[in-house]
Amino acid sequence: MDVELRGITKRFGPVVANDGINLQIRAGEVLGLLGENGAGKSTMMNILSGLYAPDTGDILINGKKVVFEDPGDGIAAGIGMVHQHFMLVPVFTVAENVILGVEPTGRFDYLDLKTARKQVRDINDRYGLEVDPDALIETLPVGIQQRVEILKVLFRSADVIILDEPTAVLTPQEVEDFFDIVRSLRDAGKAIVFITHKLHEILEISDRISVLRHGRITGEGDPAKLTTETLAEMMVGRPVSFTVDKSPPHPGRPMLSVSDLCLFDAHDDFALDHVNFEVHSGEVVGIAGVQGNGQTELVETITGLTRPASGMIRFDDENVTRASVRDRHRMGMAHIPEDRLRSGMISNFTVAENMVLNSYYAPAYSKGPEIDWPKVQATAAQYCVDFDVRTPSVFLPAGNLSGGNQQKMVVARELERETKLVVASQPTRGLDVGSIEYIHERLIAARDEGDGVLIVSSELDEIMGLSDRILVMFEGRIVAEFDTTKGPIDRNAVGLAMAGASS
Amino acid sequence: MSKTLNDKIDAAAETLLNRTSRGREDFETLVVVPIFAVIVALILGALIMLATNVDLATIGKSYVALAHGSVGSLSAISETLTAAIPLVLAGLGLALGFRAGLFNIGAEGQLLLGGMAAVVAGFMLDGLPWVVHLPIALLAGALVGALYASIAGWLKAATGAHEVISTIMLNLISFRLLDYFLRQPFIQKEGRADPISKSVPDSAELPRLLDWIDPNLRVHAGLFLMLAAVAFVYWILFRSKIGFAFRASGENLHAARYAGMHSSFIIIAAMATAGALAGLAGASQVLGVLDRATPGFSAGIGFDAIAVALMGRSHPLGVLLAGLLFGALEAGGRQMQVDAGVSIDLISIIQALIIVFIAAPLLVKAIFPWGFRSDSQAKGGAK
Structure with a gap:
């Protein structure tokens, strides 16, 4: 199924979110859609899926004009969307989640779970999704949950599948598996729209790329002829430097030392499992890991928001294990929290x-x-x-x-x-390229002034670009350490450690 | 109490507070909506009277009486102010709590016990000169109100018990506690079998302001207390350090915690301040108007004050205006009953309708589309 957007314009008050957009989505092709936050990607996709009506412009499916009047029309026409935030019921099984809203029913509204399971299994086999239809959602890792979202879309017989920032929650290895699934969907004749702001991913998976800036298409092309630099320039509107300029570190005395730190979660499992590490003045230590492996808890414990079950935290040669947030702040600990709005x-x-x-x-x-x-x-x-x-x-x-x-x-x-230690958690999540550059420079400047800097990020590129030392967290433990000052490190090895492979 | 129940109450309270109390809405929601809300409520009130077989002439007469009884004469204004004083005082306390994210339903109980304490301090210290006696009686009211409210604050800070539930329970306890106190020999009036306290001597009374014109004018020196409290709460919320912490906790508890603010302390301090103001409301009522405590002497002021605080959008000046409006409705309502023979309950209905319409600005905008800029479509479009 081919879909064409012709001259789509959408205004919200004085803001023009989409300005005369022309876009073609073709069967058997992956269209990469690149743009910064606020560039109008989401608006465009919400128009395509029938959530918003455009002010002007047409949507054509297989050359015929269609008008979507409510959100159900998009999926009825075969356009399905996988949102960045999953919409699954955690206590339902995979099959139950997939059929939710379009349940196959028998006589007297009898819920035909048997047929449902068979249909789910069929789709599963056809695209190699490898999901157990009877597994409970809450027991599944994020990567598999994402496949359930794709199953949902396929179950509603979508021919156009929109994937909104699908790799944000995945490890590098999961991303590879995910790309295999995307390719198999494409080869089965589905049209895929892949939305992201990650440049190397879009180059790897797309057959065609469109770049969106300030609500307009500012560039289109063949990934084989594009580089990350040209794409970034189309996206931001000016040349962008990707490497963080920094001199070699001059580590001094230990500014933060964490020893045998333990913390339990709500189920009495280890949220932090005997964590040991040091951050010296004048160095950047990066903590890599897939979200939810204890990084949040680690930061909250270091900054005084949570009391550890056992272990000790020393900051600037003082035991601060029981000191309050305000005390630590006053002593010169800066904390950039992971979720600024919250x-x-x-x-x-x-x-x-x-x-x-x-x-x-x-x-x-x-x-x-x-x-x-x-x-x-x-x-x-x-x-x-x-x-x-x-x-x-x-x-x-x-x-x-x-x-x-x-x-x-x-x-x-x-x-x-006056700061001595900077704890920065996801310091650039969801930001535009210009702000990212700026914040990175500031963090390196803090290091050069002699602060210890601890960066926690789920963006491996950010960790690799900024850190002098990289620690990998998995299931509440530090499972690997890499020193970036002694030559380049293997991205793959970090990725494997993030996925829990013992080194 | 289960975690989920707490969350549900939180979510419900937050929705209500978001609709009615946060500070930075534009002129329309602050001024235009309340004015239209009053108009709609009055029209609906008329319809309700029609539906209960009141003829048009009487309805007209009753609204004239409403206006006359609230602002139509010096004695009407005096009555309006007298009714407004405790409403504003208790409303200020509630507003301060709302700003700190505490949905305190307990003003009624804090007010009753505060008033009781003021009465006791009044007759027990008989013989003191008024410059000492009156402040002590007022202070006793504020102190007991503060202590009673901090029980709910402490329960929340220490155990996570939701303040909506604990303050409702504390209200119920206070009703019985008051009955009990009023039957104690050293409190109960001599020679009476019913629960009623001894009278407050003149030296502890809030003096009437206009009795040199007409001894029936009841407005008393609590008026200055009320105005001072408006200024004080404004200062606390928008100038003081502790008020900054109150507001930060109310707006975003996580951010406040991350910024090193001490949430347990803030909860207890905010509840105590709110309770002190409610206790002061009770004290001003017994020392200025009633002269003694009886069961239920508050007449629901603590509950009406919730509406006052919400209508005033938890802003001290808004609370003052809302309190004056409610005072006017009450004074005018009494006149309505006298002149037109319409039930005083109608005033409660009109008050309730005003609150409903203020809490539902979209409804008001739908009824009066011409009263508002037509940007709602553009704003509503974005998620």
């Missing part, structure tokens, strides 16, 4: 208020029991200039800023003071 900032607070969120009590910002707001505002304005936070005013609610500017605001708050 825990790094308050959307309804102004930029100025957010800038002093963890230092408002300090004598510098207060007059007795009062906060010295004029002083806070002046300082915040200065921070915004120093860290390139683009906001018309510090009185604007932080929620109105773009993601990149919000993150720069958080980074400014944490780094614009």
